[in-house]
Amino acid sequence: MSETSRPISPGAEEELNKVYKVHEAGEVELVDYLGSDNTVARAARTSYQRDNGKSEEADRRLILRLWRDRHTSPFEMIQLTFRIRLPIFVMRQHVRHRTASLNEWSFRYTECPDLFYVPGQDDVRSQHSTNKQMSGDTLPDDVSSRARTLIEGLNHHAYSVYGQLMELGVAREQARVVLPVSAYTQIVWSIDMRNLLHYFSLRLAPDAQKEIRDYAVIMARIAKKGWPMVWEAFESTRPAP
Numbered sequence: 001m002s003e004t005s006r007p008i009s010p011g012a013e014e015e016l017n018k019v020y021k022v023h024e025a026g027e028v029e030l031v032d033y034l035g036s037d038n039t040v041a042r043a044a045r046t047s048y049q050r051d052n053g054k055s056e057e058a059d060r061r062l063i064l065r066l067w068r069d070r071h072t073s074p075f076e077m078i079q080l081t082f083r084i085r086l087p088i089f090v091m092r093q094h095v096r097h098r099t100a101s102l103n104e105w106s107f108r109y110t111e112c113p114d115l116f117y118v119p120g121q122d123d124v125r126s127q128h129s130t131n132k133q134m135s136g137d138t139l140p141d142d143v144s145s146r147a148r149t150l151i152e153g154l155n156h157h158a159y160s161v162y163g164q165l166m167e168l169g170v171a172r173e174q175a176r177v178v179l180p181v182s183a184y185t186q187i188v189w190s191i192d193m194r195n196l197l198h199y200f201s202l203r204l205a206p207d208a209q210k211e212i213r214d215y216a217v218i219m220a221r222i223a224k225k226g227w228p229m230v231w232e233a234f235e236s237t238r239p240a241p
């Protein structure tokens with residue numbers, strides 16, 4: 001590892017460049033970060049012109065109190081950058097978090113890879129009986145199989161038409177109009193800790209769609225390992241499941 005004078009987080013260093021799989025073709029990887037738990041405490045102490053150099057336990061107590069009092073700006077001093085491969089329908093939810101910065105694969109420059117989301121056999125769900133936006137229980141095996149076959153068939157056909165359009169000479173930027181929202185895209189997504197915790201509060205919640213929750217769960221594990229005091233503070237105010 002190259003030497004640095006920057007504050008580092010040992011947990012985040014261990015997580016850097018580890019690729020986590022989500023579903024069959026999704027991926028999450030922490031590619032960069034800035035700041036440690038101590039960064040939050042140090043930033044907060046500037047409010048009352050105190051020096052850093054306190055104990056870890058003092059940092060921990062301060063971070064807990066900051067979060068509880070919603071003194072959230074010191075949490076913005078930490079920044080995380082992920083590479084995420086995700087289906088377009090999950091991307092549409094992800095991109096609503098406007099406080100993040102992102103850069104996406106361009107299917108104008110490059111061809112879309114033959115990667116499509118298909119729910120797992122145990123993950124084809126019924127429509128929820130009362131909540132109009134949620135899914136309910138897993139469907140019986142035979143229904144799941146039929147649904148998966150339909151989805152796979154559509155994905156295959158769409159990709160074939162996409163290829164045929166380009167063979168005809170149609171530009172990549174136009175050929176992509178036939179790709180379904182199950183097609184995978186990839187982003188570099190950078191967000192500060194305060195807004196990442198807000199993302200978690202929405203996307204780890206039971207009413208979030210399971211497919212985006214699966215991504216949030218992995219990012220939350222990384223955040224917990226890299227910034228354990230911040231995570232403890234976040235957990236301390238979360239409603240019980």
Ligand SMILES: Cc1cc2nc3c(=O)[nH]c(=O)nc-3n(C[C@H](O)[C@H](O)[C@H](O)COP(=O)(O)OP(=O)(O)OC[C@H]3O[C@@H](n4cnc5c(N)ncnc54)[C@H](O)[C@@H]3O)c2cc1C
Nearest residue numbers: 093096097098099100133195198199202203205207208209
């Ligand atoms: C369960 C669930 C269901 C949803 N359903 C739908 C849906 O049916 N249709 C739909 O379009 N979206 C839907 N969304 C997306 C939702 O409306 C938000 O856009 C998304 O969750 C991002 O939240 P946010 O705006 O708080 O986050 P961010 O965009 O990261 O913003 C963080 C915070 O910054 C502040 N902020 C950001 N931008 C502004 C602004 N322009 N003005 C004032 N304050 C701002 C707000 O305090 C905001 O909470 C859903 C989200 C969830 C979790």
